[in-house]
Amino acid sequence: MTTADTDRAVEFSVFAHPDLTIDPPHEQVVFCRDAATGLRAIIAIHSTTLGPALGGTRFYPYASEANALGDVLRLSRGMTFKSAAAGLDLGGGKAVIIGDPAVDKTPELLRAYGMFVDTLGGRYITAGDVGTTSHDMDVIGEGTSFVASKTRTNGGSGDTAPMTTLGVFSALEAAAQQAWGSSDLRGLRVGVEGVGKVGGELTGLLLAAGATVLAADPSPAAREAFAARFPEASIVDDVRSARVDVYAPCAMGGTVTDRLARATAATVICGAANNQLTCPEVETVLGERGIVWVPDYIANAGGVIQAFSEQQDWTGEQTRAKAKALRERTAQVLATAAGRGITAGDAARLIVAERLTAKR
Ligand SMILES: NC(=O)C1=CN([C@@H]2O[C@H](COP(=O)(O)OP(=O)(O)OC[C@H]3O[C@@H](n4cnc5c(N)ncnc54)[C@H](O)[C@@H]3O)[C@@H](O)[C@H]2O)C=CC1
Ligand SMILES: O=C(O)CCC(=O)C(=O)O
Numbered sequence: 001m002t003t004a005d006t007d008r009a010v011e012f013s014v015f016a017h018p019d020l021t022i023d024p025p026h027e028q029v030v031f032c033r034d035a036a037t038g039l040r041a042i043i044a045i046h047s048t049t050l051g052p053a054l055g056g057t058r059f060y061p062y063a064s065e066a067n068a069l070g071d072v073l074r075l076s077r078g079m080t081f082k083s084a085a086a087g088l089d090l091g092g093g094k095a096v097i098i099g100d101p102a103v104d105k106t107p108e109l110l111r112a113y114g115m116f117v118d119t120l121g122g123r124y125i126t127a128g129d130v131g132t133t134s135h136d137m138d139v140i141g142e143g144t145s146f147v148a149s150k151t152r153t154n155g156g157s158g159d160t161a162p163m164t165t166l167g168v169f170s171a172l173e174a175a176a177q178q179a180w181g182s183s184d185l186r187g188l189r190v191g192v193e194g195v196g197k198v199g200g201e202l203t204g205l206l207l208a209a210g211a212t213v214l215a216a217d218p219s220p221a222a223r224e225a226f227a228a229r230f231p232e233a234s235i236v237d238d239v240r241s242a243r244v245d246v247y248a249p250c251a252m253g254g255t256v257t258d259r260l261a262r263a264t265a266a267t268v269i270c271g272a273a274n275n276q277l278t279c280p281e282v283e284t285v286l287g288e289r290g291i292v293w294v295p296d297y298i299a300n301a302g303g304v305i306q307a308f309s310e311q312q313d314w315t316g317e318q319t320r321a322k323a324k325a326l327r328e329r330t331a332q333v334l335a336t337a338a339g340r341g342i343t344a345g346d347a348a349r350l351i352v353a354e355r356l357t358a359k360r
Contacts, residue, residue: 023077024046024047024049026044026045026046026047026073026076026077027045027046027047027048027053028044028045028120028123029042029043029044029045029069029072029073030042030043030044030045030116030120032113032116034109034112034113034116036108036112037106037108037109037111037112038099038104038109039097039109039112039113039116040065040097040098040099041057041095041096041097041098041113041116042065042068042069042072042095042096042098043072043093043094043095043116043117043120043124044072044073044075044076044093044094044095045076045091045092045093045120045123045124046073046076046077046079046080046091046092046093046094047080047091047092047356048091048123049080049091049356049359049360050080050083050084050088050089050090050091050355050356050359051083051088051089051090051091052090052091052093052122052123052124052125052146053076053079053080053090053091053092053093053123053124053125054079054083054090054091054092054093054124054125054126054127054148054304054307054308055075055076055079055092055093055094055095055124055126055127055129055304056094056095056126056127056128056129056132056303057094057095057096057097057113057126057127057128057129057132057136057140058071058072058075058094058095058096058097058129058130058131058132059096059097059099059101059104059105059129059130059131059132059136060096060097060098060099060101060130060131061098061099061100062096062098065098068096068098071096071253072094072095072096074253074274074275075094075096075129075274075275076092076093076094077092078092078094078274078275078296078297079091079092079093079094079297079304080092080352080356081297081348081349081352082297082298082300082301082304083301083304083308084351084352084355084356085297085298085301085329085348085351085352085355086301086304086305086322086326086329087355088304088305088308089308090304090308093123093124093125094129095113095117095124095126097109097113097131097132101131101132105131105136107139110136110139110140110143111139111140111142111143112143113140113143114139114140114141114142114143114144114147115143115144116143117140117143117144117146117147118143118144118145118146120146122146124146125146125147125148125307126140126144126146126147126148127147127148127149127160127303127304127307128149128159128160128161128303130196130252133159133197134149134150134151134156134158134159135151137149137150137151137156138150138151138154138156141154141156148307148308148310149303149306149307149310156310157306157307157309157310157319159197160302160303160304160306160307161196161197161198161201161303162201163302163303163305163306163319163320163323164198164201164272164300164301164302164303164306164323165198165201165202165205165272165302166205166302166320166323166324167299167300167301167302167303167305167323167324167326168198168202168248168250168270168271168272168299168300168302168326169202169205169206169209170323170324170325170326170327170330171270171294171298171299171326171327171329171330172185172246172248172268172270172294172299173185173327174294174327174328174330174331174334175246175268175270175292175294175330175334176188176246176268177331178292178331178334178335178338179267179268179292180267183327184209184210185206185209185210185211186209186210186211187210187211187212188211188212188245188246189211189212189214189242189243189244189245189246190206190211190212190213190214190244190245190246190247190248191214191215191216191236191239191240191242191244191246191247191248191266192206192213192214192215192216192239192248192250192271193215193216193217193239193240193247193248193249193250193251193255193271193273194216194217194249194250194251194252194273195215195216195217195222195223195225195226195250196217196222196250196251198250198272198300199215199217199248199250199251199272200225200226200229200230202248202250202271202272203215203226203230203233204229204230207230207232207233211246212234213230213232213233213234214233214234214235214236214239214242214244215233215234215235215236215239216235216236216237216238216239217235217251223235240255240260240264241263242265243265244265244266245265245266245267245268246266246267246268246269246270247264247266247268247269247271248269248270248271248272249269249271249272249273249276250271250272250273251273252273253273253274253275253276253296254275254276254277254278255273255276256269256276256277256278256282256286256293257278257282258278258279258281258282258285260282261282261283261285261286261289261291262285262289264291266291267290267291267292268291268292268293268294269286269291269292269293269294270292270293270294270299271296271299271300272296272299272300273296273300274296274297274300275296276293276296277293277345280343280345283343283344283345284343287343292334292344293344293345294330294333294334294344295333295344295345295348297348298326298329298330298333298348299326299330301323301326302323302326305319305322305323306319306323309322332351333347333348333351334347336350
């Protein structure tokens with residue numbers, strides 16, 4: 001996929017719930033520029049109602065600043081919903097650095113970015129996302145203490161992707177239970193889109209559970225590493241049009257379009273990608289076709305749970321238990337949706353609304 005293709009995917013609107021109590025406008029958006037290092041970044045704080053706004057930094061070659069802004073506004077809003085639904089005392093924020101991480105990422109630029117994060121005085125706490133790693137958090141941490149998921153060597157909890165994956169896998173078990181009456185994933189064909197940090201880990205768990213994995217990724221390096229790590233998985237050009245039981249989006253958002261909802265062979269959609277739906281109406285189409293979709297911010301909360309664990313001094317086992325509990329959270333959302341005849345997205349928003357209104 002080219003940058004232009006991906007940017008088409010991030011051009012969809014920042015749709016908001018009409019009730020401003022549930023879905024308030026953003027509190028603060030900060031544009032950061034540093035001529036010396038070439039840094040161009042945007043930090044968006046959607047809400048600090050439940051606590052400091054925690055969310056990762058995406059390093060991505062957006063075609064335009066407008067696309068970067070749209071992405072960070074959606075991503076930060078998603079973090080408010082994610083932490084609220086996961087029961088964490090955190091608000092929602094996220095940041096994007098505009099550029100190609102393979103070319104533009106330098107220690108100087110990351111340090112300069114860290115100093116911008118620091119100016120917010122803890123209202124925003126950063127972490128990793130697409131294009132950034134725990135090692136980058138170490139460098140950003142030279143400019144600010146408001147950073148989670150640094151490497152363990154540097155006092156952090158390390159890469160959050162394995163914890164995110166544990167949560168996604170647990171959510172998928174609940175979705176399978178809802179779709180087929182069993183959480184056993186053995187024999188299912190799963191299409192994993194994106195074999196980066198989360199997609200790779202997820203493939204490992206799926207294969208161990210006896211599922212068949214078909215994977216797609218436009219990056220030759222990612223495909224090569226994946227093939228060497230998982231020779232038993234197949235690499236295909238496109239998992240969205242493949243005959244799969246489960247579609248697991250683990251790359252960029254905006255892939256669950258009206259067209260996909262009408263055509264996919266999958267019975268379950270559950271993955272790590274943030275902001276999977278291009279608009280809420282897509283979920284109605286999925287529902288009409290009997291497709292079980294797990295709201296992204298319910299399934300992929302394992303990473304933020306780990307980042308929050310750093311403030312709480314939870315043990316690794318406690319943190320893992322909370323990520324695994326996303327299975328029960330997912331089951332609750334899907335059962336509420338089925339019981340009330342509403343979409344899973346609306347059922348998830350009920351949990352978010354309850355927490356936000358109680359706090360206010
Ligand atoms: N890392 C984490 O802990 C968390 C990640 N997420 C979300 O999960 C998704 C994946 O995150 P990571 O694995 O950390 O990112 P990553 O950057 O490690 O991997 C993303 C992979 O997707 C591939 N990709 C890009 N466009 C693609 C396309 N059209 N089709 C197939 N593959 C494509 C890239 O080449 C890359 O290999 C992102 O949307 C991220 O925001 C959400 C919560 C936590
Ligand atoms: O997973 C992380 O490292 C932080 C949380 C986050 O940015 C996310 O869930 O998208």
